[in-house]
Amino acid sequence: MNLPKEVTIIEVGPRDGLQNDQNLVPTPVKIQFIQSLKDAGIKEMELTSFVSPKWVPQMQDAMEIVEAISDHTRNIVLTPNRKGVDRALEANCRAVAVFVGVSNTFNQKNINKSTEESLQELKPIIADLKDKGVFVRACISTSFYCPYEGKIEMDDVLQLCTRFAQYGVDELSVADTIGMANPKEAFQLFSTLLRHFNDTLVTAHFHDTRGMALANVLASLQAGITRFDTSAGGLGGCPFAKGATGNVATEDVVFMLNQMGIETGIHLDGVKKAVNIIRPHISKPIESKYDRLN
Structure with missing residues (x-):
């Protein structure tokens, strides 16, 4: 089995995990959640x-969050425009x-722009x-896969990633947004991306809608991926799917990688502590398998 010795985890719970939750999580709780995850050893997050508080009220405290977290690890903020x-x-x-969504329809539903319009807008911003x-x-x-267009062609993903690489991005986070990918598809796509993008970080981002996320992580590891987006507690979801x-x-x-x-x-105990901080403040149950056993 072809496996790496080390893997980098990019924690997306504080942003992707919380943004669509029905409960407005208090800012001090978010800060405590983030700090606890960092204490657990997470270096990228x-x-x-x-974004506009009108469309994503959960993120209205973005400036306060950034001001409160001032360490020297990689602290990423999402910016739509x-x-x-x-x-x-x-x-x-x-x-x-x-x-940007590979699917034009998804992109339109999400930010009211076609994929090409988004790329044209982002090109000077990235520069x-x-x-x-x-x-x-x-x-x-x-x-x-797209909830509106169905299966996405690999060539379309490759073309979009190529445009971003040409624009000079440092990382491509490639997402199974609605959790329909299977391990064979994950292996094929990520093997292809790694062959094409030697100078750009390639990260895999899986949702667990159909219970295949861990299998897809394993398939991606075997394809050569060593970077994964994950969310403490399995937080997250997609309002358009x-x-x-x-x-x-x-x-x-x-846990799987440790085994x-x-x-x-x-440190798993540290992640568990962070999950317990956020648990009382969210509307959805914690989804992780590890949580059920510990």
């Missing part, structure tokens, strides 16, 4: 998102995520961020 980027720069953020020395992460939604559940749980992935002798630098 999506902290929050600079120029206004969001300007706010992130004002807050001295040094790692910014942008996002500006790179000129300022900011780490840029491109989140690629609906890379396997009926029935889509949260991201694969951080503790489930870390396989793969280092992550993350």
